[in-house]
Amino acid sequence: xTSVARTERPGAVWAAPALLFFGLFGLAPVVIVACLxxxxxxGLGTPEWVGLDNWRALPEDPHVGPGLLTTLALxxxxxxxxxxxxxxFGAWAAGPQRVRAVAGAVFFLPLLLSTAAIALVWxxxxxxxxxxxxxxxxxxxxxxxxxxxxRSLALYAIVFVLLWQFLPFHMLLYQAAARQIPAxxxxxxxxxxxxxxxxxxxITVPQLRHTIIASSxxxxxxxxxxxxxILLLTGxxxxxATRILPLHMYLQGFSAFRMGYASAIAVLLVxxxxxxxLLVVRVSGYARxxxxxxxx
Amino acid sequence: xxxxxxxxxxxxxxxxGAAGSERPRYRRGRRGHRGRPAxxxxxxxxxxxxxxxxxxxxxxxxxxxxxxxxxEDGPLALPDELTLDNYLRxxxxxxxxxxxxxxxxxxxxxxxxxxxxxxxxxAIVRSRSRIVRVGFVLFLLGLAVPxxxxxxxxxxxxxxxxxxxxxxxxxxxxxxxxxPVSVVVLTSSLRDVPGSxxxxxxxxxxxxxxxxxxxxxxxxxxxxxxxxxxxxxxxxNNFLFPLVLTQSEETxxxxxxxxxxxxxxxxxxPGLMAAVVLSALPxxxxxxxxxxHLLGGLAAGFGK
Numbered sequence: 001x002t003s004v005a006r007t008e009r010p011g012a013v014w015a016a017p018a019l020l021f022f023g024l025f026g027l028a029p030v031v032i033v034a035c036l037x038x039x040x041x042x043g044l045g046t047p048e049w050v051g052l053d054n055w056r057a058l059p060e061d062p063h064v065g066p067g068l069l070t071t072l073a074l075x076x077x078x079x080x081x082x083x084x085x086x087x088x089f090g091a092w093a094a095g096p097q098r099v100r101a102v103a104g105a106v107f108f109l110p111l112l113l114s115t116a117a118i119a120l121v122w123x124x125x126x127x128x129x130x131x132x133x134x135x136x137x138x139x140x141x142x143x144x145x146x147x148x149x150x151r152s153l154a155l156y157a158i159v160f161v162l163l164w165q166f167l168p169f170h171m172l173l174y175q176a177a178a179r180q181i182p183a184x185x186x187x188x189x190x191x192x193x194x195x196x197x198x199x200x201x202x203i204t205v206p207q208l209r210h211t212i213i214a215s216s217x218x219x220x221x222x223x224x225x226x227x228x229x230i231l232l233l234t235g236x237x238x239x240x241a242t243r244i245l246p247l248h249m250y251l252q253g254f255s256a257f258r259m260g261y262a263s264a265i266a267v268l269l270v271x272x273x274x275x276x277x278l279l280v281v282r283v284s285g286y287a288r289x290x291x292x293x294x295x296x
Numbered sequence: 297x298x299x300x301x302x303x304x305x306x307x308x309x310x311x312x313g314a315a316g317s318e319r320p321r322y323r324r325g326r327r328g329h330r331g332r333p334a335x336x337x338x339x340x341x342x343x344x345x346x347x348x349x350x351x352x353x354x355x356x357x358x359x360x361x362x363x364x365x366x367x368e369d370g371p372l373a374l375p376d377e378l379t380l381d382n383y384l385r386x387x388x389x390x391x392x393x394x395x396x397x398x399x400x401x402x403x404x405x406x407x408x409x410x411x412x413x414x415x416x417x418x419a420i421v422r423s424r425s426r427i428v429r430v431g432f433v434l435f436l437l438g439l440a441v442p443x444x445x446x447x448x449x450x451x452x453x454x455x456x457x458x459x460x461x462x463x464x465x466x467x468x469x470x471x472x473x474x475x476p477v478s479v480v481v482l483t484s485s486l487r488d489v490p491g492s493x494x495x496x497x498x499x500x501x502x503x504x505x506x507x508x509x510x511x512x513x514x515x516x517x518x519x520x521x522x523x524x525x526x527x528x529x530x531x532x533n534n535f536l537f538p539l540v541l542t543q544s545e546e547t548x549x550x551x552x553x554x555x556x557x558x559x560x561x562x563x564x565x566p567g568l569m570a571a572v573v574l575s576a577l578p579x580x581x582x583x584x585x586x587x588x589h590l591l592g593g594l595a596a597g598f599g600k
Contacts (some may be wrong), residue, residue, distance in 0.1 A: 010504045011417045012427040018416035018475060019431045025450065025472030026438050032449035043451070063539070089344060095583065103345055110353060111594060112579045114533035116337040116551035120558050121355050124565050125371070132354065132371050141597045172595055196334035224442040230537050232555065246444050253448050254540060262448055277440055285431045 030270065036263035043257045054264040059192055063240060063248050064221045070155065075157045075223040082219055090174025091204045104175065119232035120159045148234055151241045158233060158242055162226055168287040170215045177211040178204060195274065213280070220276050224269065245269060359569040366566050382570035389572060390545065394553035397463060398532055401549055404467040405531040406524045409478050413523065417482035418512050422494065438476040447540055455543050465541040466549065470534055474527040481596050485519030486512065525593025529579065550575045
């Protein structure tokens with residue numbers, strides 16, 4: 001930007017309201033949560049300083065280890081289901097055929113429902129007495145179709161509900177990106193006699209690699225939000241089968257009112273989340289890519 | 297209509313577009329007739345279509361089904377008769393209030409975000425101030441802060457501000473966490489404005505305020521639509537903040553209303569489905585009448 005004459009430029013005061021506001025509700029909480037993790041606080045009254053007590057209690061908590069594993073399993077499973085399917089369907093829906101455009105419009109419908117709505121609809125569908133699973137269950141070896149009440153199946157049921165909820169969003173990203181792939185690449189491949197599977201593997205996937213990385217980061221970081229679905233569907237049960245760490249934090253804080261201890265779990269979550277993102281960024285060079293895109 | 301170009305492609309260029317957005321895209325009819333069609337993906341897509349449609353069919357049909365019919369016919373049967381009773385029942389338990397609360401929260405968050413993010417984006421694009429540059433980096437860092445992990449300090453802040461169990465308690469953090477994405481979207485839509493336009497206005501003697509009103513606001517319209525939809529949807533669907541920051545029926549928003557309905561009247565599945573349909577109607581209307589804008593707003597979360 002070269003400035004001719006004496007162009008008046010806006011000062012910091014224009015950005016001040018946004019910065020102050022975001023500082024108070026977005027950044028300060030990160031510092032506060034770290035401080036709270038060194039206190040004992042029941043949600044009312046004043047937090048009391050207890051030093052590292054909460055942190056010492058973390059390894060002793062029987063829910064933390066398994067919760068961490070469940071979180072990891074859920075994250076891996078959601079990534080492994082959502083990424084390939086979103087890539088395939090997104091690229092498919094990007095095609096010029098009318099039927100694909102119509103199917104794409106239907107694919108996006110779950111985006112219109114809130115997390116709470118989707119969780120509650122699926123809870124009704126999976127109800128062992130009146131739901132669809134009660135009808136289908138017997139045919140696939142589940143006598144009462146009680147998927148959500150089954151220790152070994154509940155997590156997979158949640159992975160499926162999350163797939164149903166989030167696949168359209170990632171499909172949307174892939175569809176938009178796939179439309180930017182030059183047609184000439186496909187035409188050349190067709191002349192060379194490449195079939196659809198081969199075209200997908202050697203043109204679509206490499207051309208969409210940036211989108212694949214971005215979408216994967218979103219899935220990894222987004223696994224934090226999954227606890228709302230779990231809270232509504234199973235409450236972390238049966239037993240502790242679906243009690244992922246963010247849900248454990250929520251229950252410790254707002255059911256058991258051990259806010260100090262819950263803050264320690266929260267700090268752990270922030271560290272894991274940031275660590276994961278940094279790892280993906282390092283491995284994939286995502287930072288270079290975003291700065292290219294934002295022009296920052 | 298200039299706003300027609302506001303879609304995922306316009307608001308935020310998709311990643312692959314960075315390589316060269318001016319390359320020809322494939323056009324209708326150029327593929328598909330030549331070469332073999334993609335049967336594999338087609339069959340997969342058909343299967344997923346069923347997986348999407350069946351629950352939606354269940355949701356809509358059940359919401360019009362009599363309570364007795366639901367128990368007897370089974371969940372997927374075609375109903376004998378359709379009734380609006382479920383919807384009436386949902387309205388009787390105060391659903392309109394929840395709807396109103398959600399509207400207030402969504403509108404409040406959109407207005408608040410735009411009011412602070414637009415001037416900030418203007419400053420980020422035009423200012424030479426060091427503070428502004430550092431501020432932009434803070435916003436980019438803020439993209440990585442998950443709301444879930446800081447819900448306890450937010451609760452602390454809201455109770456200390458004596459806002460607990462008010463709609464403002466939901467609006468403030470909702471707006472704050474939508475701010476980084478909004479600033480990034482608005483900034484990138486303002487970067488497209490050529491510097492010569494600013495200089496021309498400055499030559500006419502226009503001050504910052506005038507430039508903001510007469511140049512920045514009109515030219516960032518597509519970004520504003522994208523941000524408004526992104527923030528509005530986030531606020532409309534938000535579950536965690538209202539769950540933790542409100543308590544009474546007076547401040548209940550739709551997602552919490554759905555949950556409360558399910559907890560209180562667990563066996564009234566047709567009523568619950570009617571409530572779900574009602575909660576999605578405004579978003580569905582938006583999808584019908586402004587699909588490009590809606591999808592653009594959704595994809596704004598890309599950076600999140």
